[in-house]
Amino acid sequence: MGQFLLLGSVCLFLPFLASGHMIHYRSADPSASLLNSQARGPTTSNISDIFVGRCEEHVQCLQQDQCNTNTTLRGTCDQLWGTFVDAFAYKDPCQAGNDDYDAVIAAAMPHANKDESLFWSGLPKLALNNGRVTGRYTILEETLPGYIANGLTWCGQTGAPGINYNTPCPSAYSSGCANETMYTFWRAASRAFARQATGTISVALDGSRTNPPAFRNTSTFATNELPNLNTAAVTHVNILLVYDISVKGDNRRALCDKGSIKDLQTLLTDRGFTYTCIEGPRGFKFLQCAGDPDNARCVEACSFAVIPNASIALVLAASLLIKLVTGVRN
Amino acid sequence: MGQFLLLGSVCLFLPFLASGHMIHYRSADPSASLLNSQARGPTTSNISDIFVGRCEEHVQCLQQDQCNTNTTLRGTCDQLWGTFVDAFAYKDPCQAGNDDYDAVIAAAMPHANKDESLFWSGLPKLALNNGRVTGRYTILEETLPGYIANGLTWCGQTGAPGINYNTPCPSAYSSGCANETMYTFWRAASRAFARQATGTISVALDGSRTNPPAFRNTSTFATNELPNLNTAAVTHVNILLVYDISVKGDNRRALCDKGSIKDLQTLLTDRGFTYTCIEGPRGFKFLQCAGDPDNARCVEACSFAVIPNASIALVLAASLLIKLVTGVRN
Secondary structure, three states: OHHHHHHHHHHHHHHHOOOOOOOOEEEEEEEHHHHHHOOOOOOOOOOHHHHHHHHHHHHHHOOOHHHOOOOOOOOOOOHHHHHHHHOOOOOOOOOOOOOOOOHHHHHOOOOOOOOOOEEEEEEEHHHHHHHHHOOOOOHHHHHHHHHHHHHOOOOOOOOOEEOOOOOOOOOOOOOOOOOOOHHHHHHHHHHHHHOOOOOEEEEEEEOOOOOOOOOOOOHHHHHHHHHHHOOOOOOEEEEEEOOOOOOOOEEEOOOOOOHHHHHHHHHHHHHHOOEEEEEEHHHHHHHHHHHHOOOOOHHHHHHHHOOHHHHHHHHHHHHHHHHHHHHHOO | OOOHHEEEEEEEEHHOOOOOOOOOEEEHHHHOHHHHHHOOOOOOOOHHHHHHHHHHHHHHHHOOOOOOOOOEEOOOOOHHHHHHHHHHHOOOOEHHHHHHHHOOOOOOOOOOOOOEEEEOOHHHHHHHHHHHHHOOOOOOHHHHHHHHHOOOOOOOOOOOOOEOOOOOOOOOOOOOEEEEEEHHHHHHHHHHHHHHEEEEEEEEOOOOOOOOOOOOOOHHHHHHHHHHOOOOOOOEEEEEOOOOOOOOOOOOOOOOOOHHHHHHHHHHOOOOEEEHHHHHHHHHHHHHHHOOOOOOOOOHHHHHHHOOHHHHHHHHHHHHHHHHHHHHHH
16 A cells, blocks of 8 residues: 555656746846847837836836835836936947946836745746746846836937937947947846845746756856845745757756756855755746647656656556555455 | 557546637626726826836837737827827716727727637636737737726816826726726727637636626626627637636536536527637646646646546556566567
8 A cells, every 4th residue: 555655646746856936037147038039129119108107007016917026116207217318328338337227226126025036047938927927936027127128129329319219229249349238237137136135046047958058157147146146145046947848859958967057056055055956847837838738748747657667667557456456455 | 558558548638638729818807807806096196107108018019918919009109098088088987978988999909810819707817817928819908908908097087187096986886887987998998809809719717706607698798799799700619618726626616518608608609609618728727837836736637647546547557567568578
């Protein structure tokens, strides 16, 4: 009977092997976020209307997904727009100073509750959807500065009207533009998000990508966020390796005990953080399956659990027979 | 070996029994939508900023979830706000005319692609999240007029400034207020959404609620949408009975061949529509499981499939032994 229970639980238990916390995220890696996944255009048309409207929405908690973060606005939304414009208008968009957006961030501090800060890399759409579906974690894009700016494009120009509405804004990855203004904003927001994190933080990475690997030393998390985590306030780091169900064949290209994830763990240990690492957190898989319910991976855990291999099948069969015999006797 | 395959597929197959299309929705039932699930306040502060900002976002497709609907704005967003204000400002909010918002809807027609219109009732949060997670269906709240108004509160007053920003707006369900202005807007938007639907439409209902039942003859779908569906353009109706994983015990309180759903089917047949009905569409369950991955219902299909009962266990055990013997022989 003990054997039966042990083996009967193979199927039940398997999903838990990959179980993880459920989460939100934020822009650990602006280079991979929505704003950079689209071709760069000029400054978004009517950006002031969108900026102010989003600010009002956030302050009044009109969208279900940001209502678990406290309002942190200092001043009015119109004033925040003014502060924001001052940071880049009439300036060369490739010559942003590292502190250009400090006043914006000070007026609109990112905030997440204890244990709810989620950093992410390589999962822009999934991260945002996760944030919207679950109310238990917060990504930068759900906090006040992230919500306002997500998906917008902006850049200044030295001549009037000071904002470039006509030609494509430069990318931080083009030659001579490392100090690009938008990227400077996201770096500042990322640092502030890292500084405010307390308790257990989570880091969601794309475990199905290989180039770049799931974690890289040059990512925003490694260069802007990890160094800004408060070692006295952050108690633990939960690494989540999310596998992409749309990838054909073996989508588990990163593992907790190999390659780039070991590099991340070394960095965490060096900074004095303890960590856990979960391969294939179930919540993220459910979220992907919601969008693609007929994907074979969305039913495979069960089928694999039934006949994992011949030796387990033998023990399972034996245990079932024992169960039947026991059942008949009782 | 045939037996083995038959039985080995029990686990694999079970999830498909509950398989369904994946979807978006829209406000078939404003009385159950987000706007009515909260205590009613005065007109939303800075509503014009939020309204215009959302309009600009939708026109420019800045939010991932509404980008599968075409822009339908006639005029500018500022003009749309003016048209909207004209519909209710300086008016008694309980004396709205049925056609007060016709000009607003004409300037901002709801639109969904063929086979992608989803109506819903009783599932406001799940519906919206579904719309955001999947890109294959559209609910009213993702179309231009629905996106702009969702979650906002507004009402007029006969005295200056014509908009009531100070006292709670009346509910359509309070005495003498059947012609409430917000409800009038949502009815007009619902009718327009129904009129534009083509191909197969989907109707998602809360199959776990009992009072009211999953479908009621007085719902917005029954009274405003079904009568406005174009019988020449809509070819089929797909009823989706969504079960709430947070309900204890048996959450399948509505079934396709019983009670209120039979009433709905009769109405559909009377109007000449063919229909299918799915109990527990998997996509909706996955979406709920993404938010609550440790819920027992999110792993139960698998565990039930392994040891459904003693007789199946016997056959399964035998088939596994056959498989092993066959494996050894080969």
